Amino acid sequence: MRPILLKGHERPLTFLKYNRDGDLLFSCAKDHTPTVWYAHNGERLGTYQGHNGAVWCCDVSRDSTRLITGSADQTVKLWKVENGTQLFSFKFDSPARSVDFSEGDKLALITTDPFMELRSAIHVKRIEKDLSRQDSESVLTIPGSKGRINRAVWGPLNRTIISAGEDAVVRLWDSETGKLLKESDPEKGHQKGITSLAKSADGTFFLTGASDKSAKLWDIRTLTLIKTYVTERPVNAVAISPIFDHVVIGGGQSASDVTTTDRRAGKFEAKFFHMILEEEIGGVKGHFGPINALAFNPDGRSFASGGEDGYVRLHHFDPDYFHIKM
Numbered sequence: 001m002r003p004i005l006l007k008g009h010e011r012p013l014t015f016l017k018y019n020r021d022g023d024l025l026f027s028c029a030k031d032h033t034p035t036v037w038y039a040h041n042g043e044r045l046g047t048y049q050g051h052n053g054a055v056w057c058c059d060v061s062r063d064s065t066r067l068i069t070g071s072a073d074q075t076v077k078l079w080k081v082e083n084g085t086q087l088f089s090f091k092f093d094s095p096a097r098s099v100d101f102s103e104g105d106k107l108a109l110i111t112t113d114p115f116m117e118l119r120s121a122i123h124v125k126r127i128e129k130d131l132s133r134q135d136s137e138s139v140l141t142i143p144g145s146k147g148r149i150n151r152a153v154w155g156p157l158n159r160t161i162i163s164a165g166e167d168a169v170v171r172l173w174d175s176e177t178g179k180l181l182k183e184s185d186p187e188k189g190h191q192k193g194i195t196s197l198a199k200s201a202d203g204t205f206f207l208t209g210a211s212d213k214s215a216k217l218w219d220i221r222t223l224t225l226i227k228t229y230v231t232e233r234p235v236n237a238v239a240i241s242p243i244f245d246h247v248v249i250g251g252g253q254s255a256s257d258v259t260t261t262d263r264r265a266g267k268f269e270a271k272f273f274h275m276i277l278e279e280e281i282g283g284v285k286g287h288f289g290p291i292n293a294l295a296f297n298p299d300g301r302s303f304a305s306g307g308e309d310g311y312v313r314l315h316h317f318d319p320d321y322f323h324i325k326m
């Protein structure tokens with residue numbers, strides 16, 4: 001499996017997202033400029049110019065016409081995918097960390113960081129088809145927990161919101177009322193801050209990665225813990241295969257510790273685990289620093305990783321991957 005190296009970012013990667021059809025890959029980084037690539041060959045299609053801070057997260061609409069990005073510059077921007085036109089900018093009083101389109105793309109879920117005296121918060125914004133009617137009003141604002149919410153996503157049928165962050169707790173909220181419905185069990189849950197969260201293709205469960213060197217699989221409706229995958233280093237990114245019972249986990253130490261270790265020790269590989277058996281089944285090396293972002297192509301035939309080294313690596317699986325016997 002020879003990776004395709006995508007070099008377009010000047011700074012560490014923060015997030016990767018494929019569109020629904022799997023032909024486009026969107027990347028976010030600390031260099032202010034979200035970028036879109038052809039997923040099959042890694043050719044750069046273009047960039048989205050307008051943010052003045054690190055871009056932490058993005059999502060793309062189901063029909064691949066609109067991109068939403070959240071940034072440290074305290075804005076969330078809507079873009080036209082095909083030509084990079086900025087369609088709208090939501091302004092906040094603190095950095096925007098996480099964005100997620102609802103099923104149907106009529107709502108957007110946005111989380112903002114604690115900042116000065118402000119606590120973290122979850123915001124729901126209506127997204128108008130006719131942009132002349134678009135406004136900044138929030139349909140719902142939920143005051144968050146202590147510390148940062150690193151990721152929030154919609155639950156099934158947009159009825160719930162799942163959030164997770166620095167306090168290591170996964171929370172389930174009612175998306176109509178903002179009421180807290182459930183929290184993860186502190187005994188069984190993560191013991192250190194949750195860095196990442198990814199839903200399964202069918203939306204029935206999700207995977208979290210945390211600084212406690214583990215990733216955990218949860219039921220999306222009940223927050224029941226299903227499986228735990230243990231690795232040797234903090235987990236920064238997770239993804240679930242859409243076609244196999246495989247999860248992939250990436251990470252490494254924090255950026256400040258990176259210079260003290262040798263990359264050849266396999267510190268920065270994307271590790272594959274069997275979802276059911278919880279066993280490690282393989283690894284993909286290559287990055288020169290911690291892996292910050294992972295995403296599976298919706299067809300399950302390739303995946304992308306983004307690292308502290310500023311590279312996106314596009315991995316197309318060899319034919320024998322599809323015949324692994326467990």
